[in-house]
Amino acid sequence: xxxxxxxxxxxxxxxxxxxxxxxxxxxxxxxxxxxxxxxxxxxxxxxxxxxxxxxxxxxxxxxxxxxxxxxxxxxxxxxxxxxxxxxxxxxxxxxxxxxxxxxxxxxxxxxxxxxxxxxxxxxxxxxxxxxxxxxxxxxxxxxxxxxxxxxxxxxxxxxxx
Amino acid sequence: xxxxxxxxxxxxxxxxxxxxxxxxxxxxxxxxxxxxxxxxxxxxxxxxxxxxxxxxxxxxxxxxxxxxxxxxxxxxxxxxxxxxxxxxxxxxxxxxxxxxxxxxxxxxxxxxxxxxxxxxxxxxxxxxxxxxxxxxxxxxxxxxxxxxxxxxxxxxxxxxxxxxxxxxxxxxxxxxxxxxxxxxxxxxxxxxxxxxxxxxxxxxxxxxxxxxxxxxxxxxxxxxxxxxxxxxxxxxxxxxxxxxxxxxxxxxxxxxxxxxxxxxxxxxxxxxxxxxxxxxxxxxxxxxxxxxxxxxxxxxxxxxxxxxxxxxxxxxxxxxxxxxxxxxxxxxxxxxxxxxxxxxxxxxxxxxxxxxxxxxxxxxxxxxxxxxxxxxxxxxxxxxxxxxxxxxxxxxxxxxxxxxxxxxxxxxxxxxxxxxxxxxxxxxxxxxxxxxxxxxxxxxxxxxxxxxxxxxxxxxxxxxxxxxxxxxxxxxxxxxxxxxxxxxxxxxxxxxxxxxxxxxxxxxxxxxxxxxxxxxxxxxxxxxxxxxxxxxxxxxxxxxxxxxxxxxxxxxxxxxxxxxxxxxxxxxxxxxxxxxxxxxxxxxxxxxxxxxxxxxxxxxxxxxxxxxxxxxxxxxxxxxxxxxxxxxxxxxxxxxxxxxxxxxxxxxxxxxxxxxxxxxxxxxxxxxxxxxxxxxxxxxxxxxxxxxxxxxxxxxxxxxxxxxxxxxxxxxxxxxxxxxxxxxxxxxxxxxxxxxxxxxxxxxxxxx
Numbered sequence: 085x086x087x088x089x090x091x092x093x094x095x096x097x098x099x100x101x102x103x104x105x106x107x108x109x110x111x112x113x114x115x116x117x118x119x120x121x122x123x124x125x126x127x128x129x130x131x132x133x134x135x136x137x138x139x140x141x142x143x144x145x146x147x148x149x150x151x152x153x154x155x156x157x158x159x160x161x162x163x164x165x166x167x168x169x170x171x172x173x174x175x176x177x178x179x180x181x182x183x184x185x186x187x188x189x190x191x192x193x194x195x196x197x198x199x200x201x202x203x204x205x206x207x208x209x210x211x212x213x214x215x216x217x218x219x220x221x222x223x224x225x226x227x228x229x230x231x232x233x234x235x236x237x238x239x240x241x242x243x244x245x
Numbered sequence: 246x247x248x249x250x251x252x253x254x255x256x257x258x259x260x261x262x263x264x265x266x267x268x269x270x271x272x273x274x275x276x277x278x279x280x281x282x283x284x285x286x287x288x289x290x291x292x293x294x295x296x297x298x299x300x301x302x303x304x305x306x307x308x309x310x311x312x313x314x315x316x317x318x319x320x321x322x323x324x325x326x327x328x329x330x331x332x333x334x335x336x337x338x339x340x341x342x343x344x345x346x347x348x349x350x351x352x353x354x355x356x357x358x359x360x361x362x363x364x365x366x367x368x369x370x371x372x373x374x375x376x377x378x379x380x381x382x383x384x385x386x387x388x389x390x391x392x393x394x395x396x397x398x399x400x401x402x403x404x405x406x407x408x409x410x411x412x413x414x415x416x417x418x419x420x421x422x423x424x425x426x427x428x429x430x431x432x433x434x435x436x437x438x439x440x441x442x443x444x445x446x447x448x449x450x451x452x453x454x455x456x457x458x459x460x461x462x463x464x465x466x467x468x469x470x471x472x473x474x475x476x477x478x479x480x481x482x483x484x485x486x487x488x489x490x491x492x493x494x495x496x497x498x499x500x501x502x503x504x505x506x507x508x509x510x511x512x513x514x515x516x517x518x519x520x521x522x523x524x525x526x527x528x529x530x531x532x533x534x535x536x537x538x539x540x541x542x543x544x545x546x547x548x549x550x551x552x553x554x555x556x557x558x559x560x561x562x563x564x565x566x567x568x569x570x571x572x573x574x575x576x577x578x579x580x581x582x583x584x585x586x587x588x589x590x591x592x593x594x595x596x597x598x599x600x601x602x603x604x605x606x607x608x609x610x611x612x613x614x615x616x617x618x619x620x621x622x623x624x625x626x627x628x629x630x631x632x633x634x635x636x637x638x639x640x641x642x643x644x645x646x647x648x649x650x651x652x653x654x655x656x657x658x659x660x661x662x663x664x665x666x667x668x669x670x671x672x673x674x675x676x677x678x679x680x681x682x683x684x685x686x687x688x689x690x691x692x693x694x695x696x697x698x699x700x701x702x703x704x705x706x707x708x709x710x711x712x713x714x715x716x717x718x719x720x721x722x723x724x725x726x727x728x729x730x731x732x733x734x735x736x737x738x739x740x741x742x743x744x745x746x747x748x749x750x751x752x753x754x755x756x757x758x759x760x761x762x763x764x765x766x767x768x769x770x771x772x773x774x775x776x777x778x779x780x781x782x783x784x785x786x787x788x789x790x791x792x793x794x795x796x797x798x799x800x801x802x803x804x805x806x807x808x809x810x811x812x813x814x815x816x817x818x819x820x821x822x823x824x825x826x827x828x829x830x831x832x833x834x835x836x837x838x839x840x841x842x843x844x845x846x847x848x849x850x851x852x853x854x855x856x857x858x859x860x861x862x863x864x865x866x867x868x869x870x871x872x873x874x875x876x877x878x879x880x881x882x883x884x885x886x887x888x889x890x891x892x893x894x895x896x897x898x899x900x901x902x903x904x905x906x907x908x909x910x911x912x913x914x915x916x917x918x919x920x921x922x923x924x925x926x927x928x929x930x931x932x933x934x935x936x937x938x939x940x941x942x943x944x945x946x947x948x949x950x951x952x953x954x955x956x957x958x959x960x961x962x963x964x965x966x967x968x969x970x971x972x973x974x975x976x977x978x979x980x981x982x983x984x985x986x987x988x989x990x991x992x993x994x995x996x997x
Contacts, residue, residue: 244970
C-alpha cells in the first residue's frame with residue numbers, strides 16, 4: 085500500500101514536472117510569421133521638414149535632425165514641395181549616425197520659395213514600440229545674396245499612402 | 246531486494262511516461278535539438294510555410310472563379326528532360342526545392358517560372374540529393390513558363406524588369422563624373438523584386454545613389470553593409486518600395502529593387518568618379534556593360550557564378566549572374582553620352598567596340614554618343630581620344646574643403662629613357678586556354694604572342710605556358726630566342742585551343758615558381774580575359790611569389806575582368822593593356838615592345854618641396870616605363886607654387902626630373918578628388934587584405950567608406966520610400982539575365 089502510494093506520487097510528479105520542464109523549450113522555439121507580423125516592432129515612416137522664411141526668399145539651408153528618445157535609423161532623404169528644392173538634398177556622410185543627419189541644399193535660380201514650405205522628407209525606420217522624439221536645429225538659412233535670414237524649422241510626421 | 250525491484254519498476258514507468266510524452270509532443274524534442282541557427286531557419290520556414298498555405302488558399306479561391314492558370318503554385322525543378330518547373334512533386338524522387346515565397350499566379354502576363362529564384366534565403370530545402378540534379382531548360386517545352394515575344398526571326402525577346410540603362414558622363418581633364426540610370430519596371434501582373442548584377446569600372450568611386458518613384462526622388466543613405474541589408478529585408482517584407490546597392494567586387498555590383506508594383510517604374514541613379522588612363526597622348530574612357538562569366542575553382546563559394554537563364558542558385562556561389570542563350574534577347578538596351586572637356590585640342594577620337602556619333606563644341610570640347618544602332622549592352626564601351634602634344638596641360642589636379650587638400654598627380658617617365666636600350670629579357674608568356682577564351686579571344690591572344698615572339702632579340706630567352714584546368718609549357722626551362730626556338734614556340738602557340746576551366750593559380754605557379762636568371766630582366770605576360778571568381782587568391786599568390794619578376798597583364802576580349810588585370814599589373818609592378826576584339830593585336834604588341842625596349846625608372850622617390858603631403862597612393866611608387874605615366878593621389882596642406890623633384894635609377898645611373906606645381910591654379914581643380922583619394926585608400930587597404938590577415942583592415946575600409954559616403958565591400962546604399970506601403974509583404978524575386986559578352990561562346994562558359 086505504502087509502495088503503491090509512493091509509485092502513484094512519483095507518476096503524478098513526473099506528469100507535472102515533465103511539462104513544466106518542457107515549457108521553456110517550447111518558448112525558445114520561434115513564433116510563426118503571422119504572429120511576428122502582429123507584434124511588429126519595426127515600422128517605416130516619413131518625417132516632413134518645413135522651413136518658414138517669412139517674406140524672404142530661401143536660397144540655402146542646413147539643418148541637423150536627431151532622435152532624442154526612441155530608436156530610429158535614417159533610410160532615405162527626399163526633396164521638398166517647391167521646384168527649387170525638389171531634388172533630394174545632400175547629407176554629410178561623415179556626420180551621419182544611425183539617428184542623426186545633417187542635411188543641406190542651395191539653389192541659385194530666380195524662382196525661390198518664400199513663407200512656409202516643405203523642404204525635405206526624411207524617411208525613417210523606427211525600431212521598438214517607443215514613439216521617438218526628435219530634435220531639429222536650423223543651422224543656417226540664407227537669401228540669394230548669401231546673407232543669413234531669420235527662419236523657423238518644424239517637422240511633422242508624414243502621411244503614408 | 247524488494248526495494249530495488251520497486252525502484253526499477255518506478256524508473257521503468259517514468260521512462261515510459263517520458264517516452265510517451267516526447268512522442269506526443271514532437272516540438273519538445275525538436276526544440277531541444279535546435280541550435281540557435283537552426284531555430285532561425287525553422288522560424289523562417291514556419292513563416293514561409295504559413296505564407297505559402299495562405300497563398301495556396303487564395304489561389305484556390307481564385308482558381309475556383311476562373312480557369313486554372315498555366316503556371317504552378319509551388320515551383321519545383323522538374324526532371325532534366327522536361328525543363329522548367331512543374332507543379333509539386335520532387336526531383337528524381339530525392340530532392341525537393343520549394344519556393345515558398347512565390348505568390349499564386351493570376352491570369353494575364355505572369356512572371357515566367359524560369360525567372361523565379363532559388364536563392365538561399367528564399368527557398369526551403371527539405372532534402373537535397375547527394376548528386377545535384379541539373380535542370381535543363383530547352384526553351385521549347387510547353388509549360389516551361391517563359392513568356393517571350395518574337396523580336397525577329399532568330400531572337401526571342403524576354404520581358405524583364407530592367408528596361409533601359411542610360412549613361413551620361415562628363416570628363417574634365419583625366420577625371421570622369423558619370424551618372425548611370427537604371428530604369429526598372431514591372432511588366433507582369435504581380436508585384437516583383439528585381440535583382441540585377443552589373444559592372445562598373447574597377448576604380449569607380451560610387452558616391453551617390455538616388456531612387457526615383459514616380460516624380461519623387463529619394464537619396465540613398467550609405468550604411469554598413471549588414472545593416473543596410475537588414476533594413477532592406479525589413480522594408481521589403483513590409484511592402485515598402487526599397488532599393489539596395491551592394492558591391493561584390495570592386496567592379497561588380499548588385500542592385501535590388503523591392504516591391505515594384507505591376508505597371509510601375511522605378512529609376513535608380515548611381516553617380517561615380519574615376520580617373521582615366523593616359524598613354525602617349527591618348528586618354529581612354531571605359532564603361533563596362535556586362536559581367537563576363539566567371540570560373541570558380543571547385544569548393545569555392547565566395548565567387549561569382551555563371552548560370553543559364555532561369556537556373557538561379559545552381560552555381561552555389563555567393564553572387565550569381567544569369568546568362569541569356571545566344572538566341573534570346575532581353576528588352577534591356579543602353580544609351581551613352583559623353584561630354585569631353587580636355588583643356589587641350591582634341592585631335593582624334595576612336596571607339597573600338599561601338600558605333601558612335603560625335604559633335605565638336607570647340608577644339609577642346611566634344612560630345613560623343615553611342616549610336617542607337619549599337620545599343621545592346623554586351624561589351625565594354627571603350628573610347629580613346631588623342632590630345633595635342635605628348636603631355637597633359639597640367640598633370641596636377643587639386644581640391645580643398647573643410648577636411649583639407651587632395652591632389653592627383655600624373656607622373657611621366659622621363660623622355661630620355663627612349664634613348665637607352667634595355668637589358669636582355671627572360672620573357673614568359675602565359676596564355677589562358679580556358680573555355681571562355683575559345684574562339685575570337687584566344688585567336689587575338691595567340692596573334693599577340695606570335696608577334697611578340699618574333700620581336701625577341703638574340704640575347705633574350707622565352708617560355709610559353711598555357712593553363713585551363715591545369716598548366717603545361719613549351720619546355721622545362723626558358724629557351725634562347727634563336728630562330729629555331731622561335732619557330733618551335735610559334736608552332737606550340739598555334740596548336741593551343743580554348744576549353745575547360747580557368748585554374749589561373751596553376752598558371753601563376755608555373756610562371757613564377759622557377760628560378761630566375763639573374764642576367765636577364767624577367768617579364769611575365771598574362772594573356773587572359775580574367776573570368777575567374779577567386780581574384781583574391783590570385784592576388785595573394787602574386788604578392789607571395791613575384792620576386793624579381795614584373796607582370797604585364799593583357800586583357801583579351803570585349804568585356805574582360807579589368808579589376809583583376811589592373812591589380813595583377815599593380816602587384817606585379819608592371820603595366821596593363823587591353824586587346825579588344827576590334828583592336829589590332831600587332832599594334833598593341835608594338836606599343837608594348839616600345840614600352841619594354843627601354844629601361845624603366847626604378848626605385849623612384851619624390852621630394853615634395855614646400856608641399857606637405859600625406860596618405861599618398863600607391864604607397865610604393867612603381868617602376869616608370871616609357872610611355873606609361875602613373876597617377877599618384879594624396880592629401881596636402883598649403884598653397885602657392887612649388888617644385889616637385891622625382892629621382893630614380895636607370896641601371897647604375899640616377900635620373901632627376903623636376904615638375905613645377907601651382908596649387909592655386911583654379912583651372913586644375915575637381916570636386917570629385919576627395920572621393921577619388923578615398924577610393925584609392927580603400928583599394929590600398931583591400932590590396933593589403935589579400936596577403937595580410939590584420940583583422941583591423943575591414944574596419945579601416947568601412948570607416949573611410951562611411952566618412953566619404955562611398956561604396957565598398959563593407960558598405961552599401963539603402964533607400965526606402967516609407968511614404969507608400971504596397972499591398973502584401975513582398976513580391977516575387979526576378980533576376981535580370983544578361984547576354985554573354987560579345988565574342989564569348991555560351992556553350993563553353995555557361996555550365997549550369
